[in-house]
Amino acid sequence: MSTIARITFDSRVMGGKPCIRGMRVTAGTIVGLVASGHSKEKILNLYPYLESEDIDEALAYAAWRVEEIDIPLIQESA
Template structure:
């Protein structure tokens, strides 16, 4: 059985999607990568994370953007 890496609980980080067992949000991982940090740097800063957890956060974001929602960019 594959581990469910991304979870959401209204009592943890206001319900934002986080890496299971942590308070590290998908949003934080995306911000760090968008700012130019490498996966290796994120892993160094958060040694309890794994590469698979970070890749799962990216996949979660990809899937969220596939939803039929319009994002105005004005």
Template sequence: MDYQRLITIEPGKRGGKPCVRGLRITVTDVLEYLASGMTVEEILADFPDLTAEDVRACLAFAADRERRLWAVPPT
């Protein structure tokens, strides 16, 4: 998924944290809701500005970041 068009980083918004489409909802917010057991449908009901594609973009962003952060050098 090409999350780059959906995940934005603006220095003056939410402390420069990655947000969804310039909204004040951060990637971390969405990931924490999912981790707490909320379903995508529950998140979308609580935050009508979000779409299922936005939630998938948050997951793709986190997966990409994790992939780059945890590369173990060969021994």
């Protein structure tokens, strides 16, 4: 995965959820807006402090997270 520099994690901001550049806007919020049909221009109007690249990286981050695989730990029975 290429570097995702605009997605930040801070336990003091939005409970540690992935946010855009340390702001109180989560990557999930941006992905949700895109999924519900909002255009990039509309999102930038709603959040004027965001940049076009923020939206691109939120989508790239979400796509990367979807590809992760959780492998359960198996404990041996005694």
